[in-house]
Amino acid sequence: MRLSAARGLPDPWITVFLVATGGAVLLALGFSALYGLGLIGTPSRGLTLAHWQAVLTDRGFWIALGFSLGLTVATLTLCMASALAVVLLLAEQLRRPPLGTLIYLPLAVPGVVAALVSYQVLGDGGLLARIAHALGWISQPSEFPSLVFDRHGLGIVLIHWAMVTPFFVILLDHLMDHERIPEFRQLAQALGASEWAALRRVILPLLSRGALPLCTVYGVVLLAAFEVPLLIGARFPNMISVEIHERIGQFDLALRPQGFVMGTLYLVILAAAWWLGGRCLPARGVG
Template sequence: MVYRRALLQKSAFLLLGIMPLAGALLYALGYSLGLLGALGQGFTLRHWARLLQDDAFWRALLLSSLMAVSVCALSAFMALRLLPRLMPWWEKKRWRPIFYLPLALPPLVAAVLSLQFLGNSGMLARLATALGMDAAHFPALTNDPAQLGLGFTLLMLTFPFTLLVMLNHYKSAQLSELSDLAATLGASPAQIRRKLWAPVLLRRAAPTLLLSAVFMFGAFEAPLLLGRQYPAMISVYINQKFSRFNLDDVPLAYTATVVYALLLLSALAFFLHHQKQEKS
């Protein structure tokens, strides 16, 4: 009875957890090698060669990586800087829901909000006009070449979560008591922040920050609404290739999916290795 149940439990995981993923990846790999799909005419590396020569693909990878790293680094920096000023409010239970409020915001709605605020006829442009600025001179902040609107939106999606993680770790690491001790021993507030809080909190929050970076790397809704078509972030790039009428783009989309999966696998392997080392 127990063995039968254990077998059923593993089968359920195999069927719903492993098989769809393995099926999707194997199909993508087969398609990318010309072995599967409507366009498959036998083994070929043509699609891989085309993808590796595609400037848009490399730019998408670069943009996604830069965006993921810079957004996570900036949100960690902001959380560390604001922590001492916000801690007294976090400790008062009645104010705590405020800190959780952004978690109730779906990414798509956050992207729509940025569009309504940063667009050419958005709230910021209206404010600038009310202050006497010529609307024609208001800088483009959505779908802009520097991807500022997109970066800002991703930062606003990541920062509240990073702040919550840091606030929780601050308490569990007993940093309040350690800070008092450091101050008694003559450390200045800046030294306490730099030499005590930053190393302890960044080390503890590292797995969460890495996972956040992985999520940001594959972000879709905000780049779709606020980013540019070229260069696009990797999710949007792959979605474009899948959705175009040009059938010759479909193998490229599957090949890019395989590359994305390999990159994700490397990041996860690094994350799990780090977790294992921490535990040991």
């Protein structure tokens, strides 16, 4: 944390920011926990653990949580592999226009916009389906496998991959310079290492030292994704954020406390993942 030059105290604006953001999270966590315990909200009949028991024994909750974790891991793996390939193959092009400029554009696209565009691209009557039909691969566009509302979450993974990969391309490109990886790569090859050995024993360890903490933090962001799963995800299984939204927003008020219990557990998981990533970041950050 940056310190005040006059008194050696934390910067007041950073303190205000931490109090505001941390206070909002703690307030949400406390409200969700109290609602889940039956102490506030409707219906409120006093302290009870029935809602917690119902959630912890609810198969749908664990399926949603596992589905979310699976899509998060799949997305991060695909993004990191794609970003690494781009950085290794197009390192010089990334440092000059037009690719050096275009790589930033996907970062400015909101999730809602990306989800709406996916209807026109990934659906069974979308752009990809019509291209496949024009090439004669399918007899009609409706035969194209729809990647929206699919129960495997392929559309969600593809949209997040398109949105997140540019971030990791920029990150890995910065790490390549910061860790002087091209020089170590040349040195390893001069000592007789093959391309694969240099990648496995030099490039990947150096990149992981700076990238893995940020992967953890970005994994928290993907785990909390809401707009894309809500708009193009299947009804079942849901991602955990959508499952919580549906439980809280249902007309059946008896299920609402269960939604807040899920929210409490969800916030605890996110906070734990964020804390773990934050502890690694100072020691392994990019500087």
